[in-house]
Amino acid sequence: MRKLLGALASIVLLAFLAVPAASAQTGGATITLLHGIPATNVDVEVNGANVFTNFQFGQMQNLSALSGTTLKGLKVKVAGTATVAIDAGDVALPATGNYTVVAHLDAAGAPKLSVFSNDTVVLAAGKGRLTVRHTAAAPAVDVRANGAVAFANLTNPNEAKADLAAGTISADVVPTGASSPVVIGPAKLTITSGSSLIVYAVGSLSGGTLQVLTQSIDGIGTVPTRVDSGNSPVSDGTSTTTLALLAAFLMVGSIGGGALVVRRVRG
Amino acid sequence: MAAHSSCVGFVADQFNRNVGAGGIHPSRLARPWIATACAFVLLSGCGGRAESSIRSVEASTARDDSSSVVSPAAVAPVTTSSLSPLAAAIVPAGSALYDPRAHTSGAAPVSITLGGAGIRDAPIVAVGVDSRGAFDVPGVREVGWYRFGPRPGDAGSAVLAAHIAFNGVDGVFRRLASVLVGTSVTVGSADGSTRAFIVAAVERIDKDELPAELFATSGPSRLVLITCGGAFNRERSSYEDNIVVTAVPVTTGTQVR
Numbered sequence: 280m281r282k283l284l285g286a287l288a289s290i291v292l293l294a295f296l297a298v299p300a301a302s303a304q305t306g307g308a309t310i311t312l313l314h315g316i317p318a319t320n321v322d323v324e325v326n327g328a329n330v331f332t333n334f335q336f337g338q339m340q341n342l343s344a345l346s347g348t349t350l351k352g353l354k355v356k357v358a359g360t361a362t363v364a365i366d367a368g369d370v371a372l373p374a375t376g377n378y379t380v381v382a383h384l385d386a387a388g389a390p391k392l393s394v395f396s397n398d399t400v401v402l403a404a405g406k407g408r409l410t411v412r413h414t415a416a417a418p419a420v421d422v423r424a425n426g427a428v429a430f431a432n433l434t435n436p437n438e439a440k441a442d443l444a445a446g447t448i449s450a451d452v453v454p455t456g457a458s459s460p461v462v463i464g465p466a467k468l469t470i471t472s473g474s475s476l477i478v479y480a481v482g483s484l485s486g487g488t489l490q491v492l493t494q495s496i497d498g499i500g501t502v503p504t505r506v507d508s509g510n511s512p513v514s515d516g517t518s519t520t521t522l523a524l525l526a527a528f529l530m531v532g533s534i535g536g537g538a539l540v541v542r543r544v545r546g
Numbered sequence: 547m548a549a550h551s552s553c554v555g556f557v558a559d560q561f562n563r564n565v566g567a568g569g570i571h572p573s574r575l576a577r578p579w580i581a582t583a584c585a586f587v588l589l590s591g592c593g594g595r596a597e598s599s600i601r602s603v604e605a606s607t608a609r610d611d612s613s614s615v616v617s618p619a620a621v622a623p624v625t626t627s628s629l630s631p632l633a634a635a636i637v638p639a640g641s642a643l644y645d646p647r648a649h650t651s652g653a654a655p656v657s658i659t660l661g662g663a664g665i666r667d668a669p670i671v672a673v674g675v676d677s678r679g680a681f682d683v684p685g686v687r688e689v690g691w692y693r694f695g696p697r698p699g700d701a702g703s704a705v706l707a708a709h710i711a712f713n714g715v716d717g718v719f720r721r722l723a724s725v726l727v728g729t730s731v732t733v734g735s736a737d738g739s740t741r742a743f744i745v746a747a748v749e750r751i752d753k754d755e756l757p758a759e760l761f762a763t764s765g766p767s768r769l770v771l772i773t774c775g776g777a778f779n780r781e782r783s784s785y786e787d788n789i790v791v792t793a794v795p796v797t798t799g800t801q802v803r
Contacts, residue, residue, distance in 0.1 A: 328630035472694035509774035
C-alpha cells in the first residue's frame, strides 16, 4: 500500500512538474531539502521572496509543512546575490510519501535539483536499509562494501539500495570496473536496525571535492511484538507486585509527582 | 529539454535565434536560468556543459538576453532581505555532513545493578526476537539487551528485559515492580565503562498493548527495563501485564535515591 501511494505520489509530482501547477491541499508527506553542493552558500527564493538564506553545504531543511502545496518560482541563488544557480520554476510538493529534494551537481558539474523518493517500507527485525545516491560531478562508479562491489555502475542522478544486517561496514567508491583510484572513502557506515541510511556522493571529481553526506530515516523497523517474561508465579505470590505498585502510587501521588504512572491497578 | 551547448555556444546560439526570429519565444526552459547557470559554472570553475537539469515549468518573460548573462563581476548584492511568509513553515532539519563518530560501534552492555530491586551486577546478554517475533528473553538468571536497538546511553531507547519468574524460579527482574522513581540504575559495558541512570517512571501496561515507542531508535536517551507483572493466569502460565521501568541518564545535579 505504501509503495502504491509512493508511486501515485511520484506520478502526481511529475504531473505537477510538467504543467504549471494549481493550488493543492496541504498533505502529510515528509519532505527534506538537502544542500549537496560544496562551498556554495545559497539563498532559496519562492515567489519572489527568500524562504531561507545562507543555506550551507551539508545542511537540511524540513519542508514537510508545505507538502501538498506548490512552490511557485523556486529559485536557488548564490547567497547574498541575485545570481540564480538553479531555477526550478513551479514545484509541486507531493502530499504523501517521503522525499528528499537534493540541490547537487550533475555529472558535468552544473547545479540542479533532484527529487528522490525515500523507501520507508518496514524492515525486518535486525535489518537496516542502505541507499547510495550518485549526486556528484563524476562519471559512473562502483560502491564497495568491505572491499566487494555492492552497487555497480551507479550514475548521476541515480540510486542503489539494499536491506542489510545491522552492523558496521567499510564503504568506498571507485570508478566503475576499476579497483583504483578510490575516489571516496573508505568510510565507516553503521547500518542500524530499523533505520534507513541514505548516503549521497556529492561534490566534484575534477574539483577535488568529492565526499559523502548522510541522511537517516528512523522508525521503520520491526520491534518485538511482546515481552513474555514469566511463566510461573513468583515465590511469594503475585500480590506483592500489586501492593508495591499501590504503595509507590500513593507515595508519588502524595508528593504530587506525575512521573509514576499506573495505567491499570487490579485487585 | 537539455541545453547541449557550452555557455559560449549557447550565447551564440541565442544571438542567432534573436537575429533570425526577432526574439526567443518563451519556452519551457527559462532562458535567464541557462544564462545564470552558465555564470554559476564560470563562478564555480567547474566548466563543462550547462545542462537543464531542473523541472523548470514556467518560462520567464523573455527579456533582452545579453543583459541576463551575468559575469562574476556583475554579481550584485540583493538589497531586499524580507523573508517570505512561507519561511515560518520551513524548519532546519540538521546536518547531513558525515560524522565518523556516528558510525563507531560502541561497547555492548554486560551488567546491570539496580539496588532498589535487589539486582547486583546481573549479567546482560545480547538478544533479538524469537520465531514469533517476541523479545527473546534469556535464561532466568540473565537480563536480555535488545541488540537491534540502541545501547544504554545512546540516543533512543535501550531495552533490557528479564523474567519475573520462570519454571518456578524467581528471575532477575523479580522485584522490578517495587522500584521507586528516583532509584539509581547502573549499566556496565564490555569496555569497562559504566553508565548511570535514574528511574523516571514505573508503569504497568497490558501485555497486548506494549507500545512500539518503547523500542525507539532515536530521540532522548533512555533505559527501558521490562518484565512481566500483574495477575498471573495459571491456565495460560502467563502474566497479564508487563512492568515497564523507564530510566533517564543521570545529569549533574540529579537527586539520586
